[in-house]
Amino acid sequence: MERIEHRVSFDGWQDVFQHESKVLGCMMRFGVYLPPQVAYKRLPVLYWLSGLTCTEQNFITKAAVQRYAAEHGLIIVAPDTSPRGEEVADNEAYDLGQGAGFYVDATKIPWSNHYRMYTYVVEELPALIEENFSASQRRGISGHSMGGHGALVIALRNPGRYQSVSAFSPIVAPTQVPWGQKALAAYLGENQDTWKEYDAVELIRTAQERLPLLVDQGLSDEFLDNQLRPELLRSICREVGHPLTLNLRLGYDHSYYFISTYINEHIVHHAAALNR
Amino acid sequence: MERIEHRVSFDGWQDVFQHESKVLGCMMRFGVYLPPQVAYKRLPVLYWLSGLTCTEQNFITKAAVQRYAAEHGLIIVAPDTSPRGEEVADNEAYDLGQGAGFYVDATKIPWSNHYRMYTYVVEELPALIEENFSASQRRGISGHSMGGHGALVIALRNPGRYQSVSAFSPIVAPTQVPWGQKALAAYLGENQDTWKEYDAVELIRTAQERLPLLVDQGLSDEFLDNQLRPELLRSICREVGHPLTLNLRLGYDHSYYFISTYINEHIVHHAAALNR
Numbered sequence: 104m105e106r107i108e109h110r111v112s113f114d115g116w117q118d119v120f121q122h123e124s125k126v127l128g129c130m131m132r133f134g135v136y137l138p139p140q141v142a143y144k145r146l147p148v149l150y151w152l153s154g155l156t157c158t159e160q161n162f163i164t165k166a167a168v169q170r171y172a173a174e175h176g177l178i179i180v181a182p183d184t185s186p187r188g189e190e191v192a193d194n195e196a197y198d199l200g201q202g203a204g205f206y207v208d209a210t211k212i213p214w215s216n217h218y219r220m221y222t223y224v225v226e227e228l229p230a231l232i233e234e235n236f237s238a239s240q241r242r243g244i245s246g247h248s249m250g251g252h253g254a255l256v257i258a259l260r261n262p263g264r265y266q267s268v269s270a271f272s273p274i275v276a277p278t279q280v281p282w283g284q285k286a287l288a289a290y291l292g293e294n295q296d297t298w299k300e301y302d303a304v305e306l307i308r309t310a311q312e313r314l315p316l317l318v319d320q321g322l323s324d325e326f327l328d329n330q331l332r333p334e335l336l337r338s339i340c341r342e343v344g345h346p347l348t349l350n351l352r353l354g355y356d357h358s359y360y361f362i363s364t365y366i367n368e369h370i371v372h373h374a375a376a377l378n379r
Numbered sequence: 380m381e382r383i384e385h386r387v388s389f390d391g392w393q394d395v396f397q398h399e400s401k402v403l404g405c406m407m408r409f410g411v412y413l414p415p416q417v418a419y420k421r422l423p424v425l426y427w428l429s430g431l432t433c434t435e436q437n438f439i440t441k442a443a444v445q446r447y448a449a450e451h452g453l454i455i456v457a458p459d460t461s462p463r464g465e466e467v468a469d470n471e472a473y474d475l476g477q478g479a480g481f482y483v484d485a486t487k488i489p490w491s492n493h494y495r496m497y498t499y500v501v502e503e504l505p506a507l508i509e510e511n512f513s514a515s516q517r518r519g520i521s522g523h524s525m526g527g528h529g530a531l532v533i534a535l536r537n538p539g540r541y542q543s544v545s546a547f548s549p550i551v552a553p554t555q556v557p558w559g560q561k562a563l564a565a566y567l568g569e570n571q572d573t574w575k576e577y578d579a580v581e582l583i584r585t586a587q588e589r590l591p592l593l594v595d596q597g598l599s600d601e602f603l604d605n606q607l608r609p610e611l612l613r614s615i616c617r618e619v620g621h622p623l624t625l626n627l628r629l630g631y632d633h634s635y636y637f638i639s640t641y642i643n644e645h646i647v648h649h650a651a652a653l654n655r
C-alpha cells in the first residue's frame with residue numbers, strides 16, 4: 104500500500120492510497136479522510152461509493168465532507184468505482200466497464216476476470232482499512248447514484264456488518280431501469296434471477312435486518328423518472344415495514360452541488376449510529 | 380450574457396455564465412453563487428480570483444463556499460483567470476498566458492491585445508454583475524495565490540471601491556519572486572517601475588486607505604519560501620501601520636483542501652464588513 108496524496112484538511116488528513124487488489128487483480132486507489140481524533144482513538148469508518156464515471160477523486164474534492172467528518176470523528180473511505188488498467192476489460196460507453204463497476208461480482212467473460220467490486224468493497228477494502236488505520240469495526244456505508252445502489256445492496260446483503268446506511272439519488276431497482284439492465288446483463292448474463300441479488304427493492308422484500316434507510320433525492324434530477332425511481336423504494340418499504348426516510352429536495356439535480364448541500368445530514372445520521 | 384450552468388446549492392443557485400468581454404476581446408466565463416436571499420433583497424458581492432491554471436470551475440466546485448455564502452447572504456463571483464480562445468496569445472508554460480493572467484493590464488505585444496484582467500475585474504465584471512443580478516454596490520474581494528495577489532492589488536489600488544479584502548496564500552511581492560518577475564516582464568516589459576503598480580507590498584507603502592487585510596497561509600505550502608513570502612507582507616504592514624491579520628496554519632499546503640478548511644472564516648470577515 105502506497106500513499107500518493109497527503110493533505111491536511113480540517114486538522115485531519117485527506118490522503119489517497121494505491122494498493123494491489125487481490126480481489127480485482129489490479130492496482131486500485133482509494134481516498135481516506137482521517138479526522139484529528141485518530142491521534143488518540145479507533146474510529147468508525149464510513150464507506151462512500153461513487154457513481155458512474157467517477158474515480159476516488161470526485162467525492163473527496165467536491166462533497167465538502169471533511170468538516171463534518173472531523174466534527175463527528177468519522178474516517179471516510181472512498182474507493183474508485185471499478186477495476187482499472189490496460190489489462191482490464193472496458194467499453195466505450197460511460198455506463199459499462201471502467202468507471203461503471205456497479206458494485207457487483209461479474210460472472211461473465213470478459214468482465215469476470217476483474218470486475219468483483221462487491222467483494223472488494225465488502226471484504227478486501229475494510230480488511231485493509233481496519234489493519235492499517237486507527238479504525239474500529241463499526242461501519243457505515245453510503246453513496247451516490249450507482250454508488251447509492253451499491254451502498255443499499257451491500258448493507259442489505261450483510262446484516263450486522265454495517266451499523267448505518269444512506270444514499271443520495273440511488274438506483275433503487277436496477278433490474279427495472281436501463282442503466283441497471285444494461286450493466287447486469289453484461290456482468291451477470293441474461294438469467295434475471297441472478298440480478299435480484301443486486302437490486303435493493305428486491306432485497307428489502309426478504310431482508311433479515313431492518314436497518315433504517317436514509318435517502319436524499321433531488322426533484323430536478325435528470326435521471327429521476329427513468330433510472331432512479333425512488334417511488335419503488337418507498338412502496339416496498341411501506342409494504343414490508345422497512346424503516347425509510349426519503350427526503351425529496353425541490354430544485355436539486357444529480358450533481359455534487361446536491362450532495363454537498365445535504366452531506367452534513369447524512370454524516371449526522373451515520374455518526375448517531377456509529378458513535379454509539 | 381448566456382447562462383451555461385444552473386444548479387441549486389444550499390437553496391440558492393450556483394450558476395455559470397459566459398459573455399463577450401469588451402475589455403478582453405473574447406468570450407469569458409464566470410461562476411456566480413446567488414444565495415436564497417436574492418429573492419427579496421440586493422446583496423453584497425464577494426469577488427474571488429483564482430490561481431494559476433484555474434478556470435471559473437475550481438473555486439465553485441472545490442472550495443465549499445456555498446454554505447457560508449447562503450448563511451451570510453453574499454453573492455460570490457468567480458471569474459476565469461485569463462482571456463481564452465484560439466486567437467488569444469498563449470505560452471506552453473503553466474505560469475504564463477492562458478490560465479495565468481496575473482490580473483494585470485498587459486502593455487506588451489502579443490499580450491496587450493487581450494490580457495487586461497485588471498480592468499476586467501475592477502470595471503467590466505462588476506458593472507455586468509450589478510446590472511444583471513440582485514447585487515448592491517458593496518464589494519469584497521479575495522483570492523488564492525496569483526488570485527490572492529490580484530485581490531490585494533485591486534483592493535489597494537481602488538480605495539473606497541471594496542469594503543473588504545482577504546487572500547489565501549497570496550503572492551504578496553511579485554516583483555521579488557520568480558512567478559511574478561516572469562509574468563510582469565512578459566506582460567509589462569523590462570521597466571520595473573511599471574511592475575510596482577501590481578505589487579501589494581509596494582502598494583501598501585503608499586496606500587491612501589488602510590483597509591484591514593486578512594491573509595491565511597499554510598506552513599506546508601510548497602511555494603511558501605520562494606514565491607509567496609508572507610514575511611514581506613508582515614514587515615511592510617508593521618512598518619507603515621497597515622492592519623493585517625496573518626494566520627499561519629500548521630500542516631496546510633497550497634491546495635483547495637486548505638481553502639475549504641478556512642473559507643468560512645474569510646466569509647465571516649467579508650460579511651462583517653459588507654453587511655454593515
